Amino acid sequence: MSMFCYQCQEAAGCKGCTVKGVCGKTEDLAKAQDLLIYILKGISVYSVKGREVGVINKEVDKFITEGLFATITNANFDRNVFIQRVRRGLQLREELKQQVINAGANLGNSNANENWLKKMLSFVGFKREEESNLPDAAIWFANNVEDFNVKAETVGVLATENEDIRSLRELIIYGLKGMSAYVKQATHIGYDNDEIHGFMHKALAATLDDTLTLDDYIALTLEAGKYGVDGMALLDKANTEVYGHPEITKVNIGVRKNPGILISGHDLRDLEQLLQQTEGTGIDIYTHSEMLPAHYYPAFKKYSHFAGNYGNAWWKQTEEFEKFNGPILMTTNCLVPPKDSYKDRVYTTSVTGFEGLTHIDANEKGEKDFSVIIEHAKKCAAPVEIETGEIIGGFAHNQVFALADKVVDAVKSGAIKRFFVMAGCDGRAKSRNYYTDFAQALPKDTVILTAGCAKYKYNKLDLGDIGGIPRVLDAGQCNDSYSLVLIALKLQEVFGLKDVNELPISYNIAWYEQKAVIVLLSLLYLGVKNIHLGPTLPAFLSPNVAKVLVDNFGIGGITNVEDDMKMFLGQ
Numbered sequence: 001m002s003m004f005c006y007q008c009q010e011a012a013g014c015k016g017c018t019v020k021g022v023c024g025k026t027e028d029l030a031k032a033q034d035l036l037i038y039i040l041k042g043i044s045v046y047s048v049k050g051r052e053v054g055v056i057n058k059e060v061d062k063f064i065t066e067g068l069f070a071t072i073t074n075a076n077f078d079r080n081v082f083i084q085r086v087r088r089g090l091q092l093r094e095e096l097k098q099q100v101i102n103a104g105a106n107l108g109n110s111n112a113n114e115n116w117l118k119k120m121l122s123f124v125g126f127k128r129e130e131e132s133n134l135p136d137a138a139i140w141f142a143n144n145v146e147d148f149n150v151k152a153e154t155v156g157v158l159a160t161e162n163e164d165i166r167s168l169r170e171l172i173i174y175g176l177k178g179m180s181a182y183v184k185q186a187t188h189i190g191y192d193n194d195e196i197h198g199f200m201h202k203a204l205a206a207t208l209d210d211t212l213t214l215d216d217y218i219a220l221t222l223e224a225g226k227y228g229v230d231g232m233a234l235l236d237k238a239n240t241e242v243y244g245h246p247e248i249t250k251v252n253i254g255v256r257k258n259p260g261i262l263i264s265g266h267d268l269r270d271l272e273q274l275l276q277q278t279e280g281t282g283i284d285i286y287t288h289s290e291m292l293p294a295h296y297y298p299a300f301k302k303y304s305h306f307a308g309n310y311g312n313a314w315w316k317q318t319e320e321f322e323k324f325n326g327p328i329l330m331t332t333n334c335l336v337p338p339k340d341s342y343k344d345r346v347y348t349t350s351v352t353g354f355e356g357l358t359h360i361d362a363n364e365k366g367e368k369d370f371s372v373i374i375e376h377a378k379k380c381a382a383p384v385e386i387e388t389g390e391i392i393g394g395f396a397h398n399q400v401f402a403l404a405d406k407v408v409d410a411v412k413s414g415a416i417k418r419f420f421v422m423a424g425c426d427g428r429a430k431s432r433n434y435y436t437d438f439a440q441a442l443p444k445d446t447v448i449l450t451a452g453c454a455k456y457k458y459n460k461l462d463l464g465d466i467g468g469i470p471r472v473l474d475a476g477q478c479n480d481s482y483s484l485v486l487i488a489l490k491l492q493e494v495f496g497l498k499d500v501n502e503l504p505i506s507y508n509i510a511w512y513e514q515k516a517v518i519v520l521l522s523l524l525y526l527g528v529k530n531i532h533l534g535p536t537l538p539a540f541l542s543p544n545v546a547k548v549l550v551d552n553f554g555i556g557g558i559t560n561v562e563d564d565m566k567m568f569l570g571q
Helices: 027-052 058-070 079-104 110-124 145-152 163-189 194-206 214-243 268-278 289-296 314-324 371-378 397-402 404-413 430-441 453-457 478-494 514-525 543-553 561-569
Strands: 249-252 260-264 284-287 306-309 328-330 346-349 358-360 390-393 418-421 446-450 472-474 505-510 531-534
Touching: 027 058, 027 079, 027 145, 027 194, 058 079, 058 163, 058 194, 079 145, 163 194, 163 214, 163 268, 163 478, 163 514, 163 543, 194 214, 214 268, 214 478, 214 514, 249 289, 249 306, 260 268, 260 289, 260 314, 260 371, 268 284, 268 289, 268 371, 284 289, 289 306, 289 314, 289 390, 289 453, 314 328, 358 371, 397 404, 397 478, 404 478, 418 561, 430 453, 430 505, 430 531, 430 561, 453 505, 478 514, 505 514, 505 561, 514 531
Parallel strands: 260 284, 260 328, 284 306, 328 346, 346 358, 418 446, 418 505, 446 472, 505 531
Antiparallel strands: 249 390
């Protein structure tokens, strides 16, 4: 079985990448990632039962979360990392298996132990006529790369033959990948939730169960949305309790004359440590792409060397990193394979990686030593200026609640006729210029609610304001789509509506990778309907699964600005 990957919006031909990923992922790398996911499913089988008998292994929680996160599009391109994770995963699975056996019964021999486990795991869904078989992912073992390669050939996406079951299994797994990103960032700050880990493991184990029906998987998909909301709420709590609630902030997009370090990705704890370690060094810190919203948090405003935002969305980094001159720190996914002209200036941390780049690990306390980046920066020229001016943001839920009376008055007076949620991801496809054109074509009495890097398609346009309320309200990173949900629910409450879908809010969302998938599932769980996705619908939605989403939730695609504008505005 050759490579097959269709987890992101760039899937070749809107069907799947079979030779090399459009993202830059090679066949060998894709298969190593497939094998890791398979191992995570096997570990999850034991973790699910372990939780039933009081065994919660935090190392397992961490390993599964980071393993899922590492396989998100544009996170890690280093195959060696995945081979190491497979090795450790197999060891960890066997350690957890023994813990579960020890917690459940004092059985005399390994065969008896295994038979006991087979019976005890039946509630997960492994209810076969013969209980003598655990899922292969729970028992397969190897310790050399050759065997890994052979196994990887058989456990990829296409191993599930029924395309509808395959579609729902992958939809769930991609949702879990997105969920893992938010949980990983929250745990880095010191916040965690055992129930979320428990669900992630239950869902992974369920994708091994051939007795589950389409209806079973649809229910599990919606349950993933529930835990997606919980995951975003956890990260929101972590960020706001530690760094304060985002405030309306003007962010400089020009440059200063000092050497700089550019930090990209999403992890605010990494930014905090970098700011602390560079204070007084004469080095300025700039954010890039999804790190832009860090400027909205009060805790970071005390750093005078926190200079501004440099550049745009993730996909432009191949030209913008070249011009920055200084080192770049990638804290999470959104890494594009670097060009040789600046490759020596790119550093990775957390689950992010690329062969040949310097990787910075945390110690047991989660602390990182960025001295190698700082010393590198001291030898570099200041960034080349690529634009000037300011952009405004910081309209997360707490800030918008503070403006609630003003917003409500504008709606009641007719000054604001409709809100458009245009959150999500940006990407390379020229078809994404649709979102710039759409924003420009919107009537002057409409407001855009945004989060994620999709905002770079319109956040630098001069779209004006409505009675002092900017027409683009940026809530923050992709995980801050949670803020947009809270804003909608608050408006529903204020206007006394029974259904959030009665609000004058339309959803025209751009997606690219798996964090957008969990945001979508979360919105569906909350009952939001008539969401339009673009620039294409996901390749992993089979026709039948897509029909379920259309019939039950009104999911739709996009066409062109003129026709879509008429559709959204009921003209």
